[in-house]
Amino acid sequence: MAHLTAAVWIGRASLGAFLLLLWEIAVRLEWIDPLFLASPTQVANVFPGIWSTALTHLVSTLSEFTLAVTLAVLAGVAAGFLVGSSPHFYQLLGPIAALGVVIPKVTLIPLFLLWFGLGKSAIVFYGFLSGFFPVFLNSMAGVREVKPSYLVAARAMGCAPWEIGLKVVLPAAMPVLVSGIFMGSVQAMIGLLIMEMAMARYGLGAWIYSLAVNFKTAELYGAVVITVAVSLSINLSLYYLSERLSVWRG
Incomplete structure (x- = not known):
């Protein structure tokens, strides 16, 4: 082997x-x-000259990404647990929530510009919205997949509602929940890069767009390589986290 x-x-x-x-x-x-x-050697030669610029844009993107994903996970998990645990909420909001995944959010960018103006608020909100629905839907699905016998046994042992949620529902829903967080993080990063290209002065997306319109080909490919490397690093980190959380799976 x-x-x-x-x-x-x-x-x-x-x-x-x-x-x-x-x-x-x-x-x-x-x-x-x-x-x-640009050739590979041309791209390699520009790296020493773009590191400081890349770091500035990287810090901007990562700060937006961290805030957007944190909000998406907190709101998505809370909403998913609430809707998934209530048959009435599920019948009312489940089908509507599914529309959040299939609607092309890029068509809403003009509305975000109108509501938030030019700035980080619109970028972070778009990233949040892109990441929220995968987390929400997977959290909701994970809660609904918990075996009723687990809940009955927990209630029979006198567990409080918060204990059932933390010690029974959360571990049982963890595989689906982690998958949703992974997908939501990926979608949030894509959304942030799109918004940065559309309206930002700083960030990896804004940097890539600026290099493209100014025909700085070698620098453009260098920026793309850095962006891909950052995205892969985030994805691998999330995958590692999901494996570490495998102890919750039952």
Whole structure:
């Protein structure tokens, strides 16, 4: 198995190196217009000069992301538990909440600009809204999937409602809940980048848009690489967190 794993990684690395070499040759021989595609060496050479700028925009995006996701998780979990535990609320709000996922939120950007104006408030609210619905729907589904026998047994042992929620419902719903938090975080990051491109002066999305409209090709690809690396790091961190929370799963 170890030999197979090593062979797979060697194969992937070899394929990646070949594609990078082909990319470099295509740009240098101008098979592709360098205005639209920078070579890997050109991208690597711009990194020393863009780190300080990248850090400024990264701090802005991460602060917005942290606030948006925190609000989305707190509100989404609370609303999901409330609606999921009440048949009446579920019948009333469940179908309506599902619309929040399928409606293209990008069409609401003009409304957010009207309500909040230009600034971080509109960006954070859009990120919050993008992340809220996956968390809400998964929390609601997780609560509704708890076996009734668990609840009956907890009540028979004299557990208070808050004890049932914390010690029975939450652990049973944790797998679905963690999945919702992961999806909500991904959607929140996408929403933030879209809003930054549309209206912000600072942030990774605003930086990428500025480089694109000014045709700074090598710097643009460097900014994209940094943004992808940050997004992957966040996703891997959330995946690690979900694995650590696996002790709650029953």
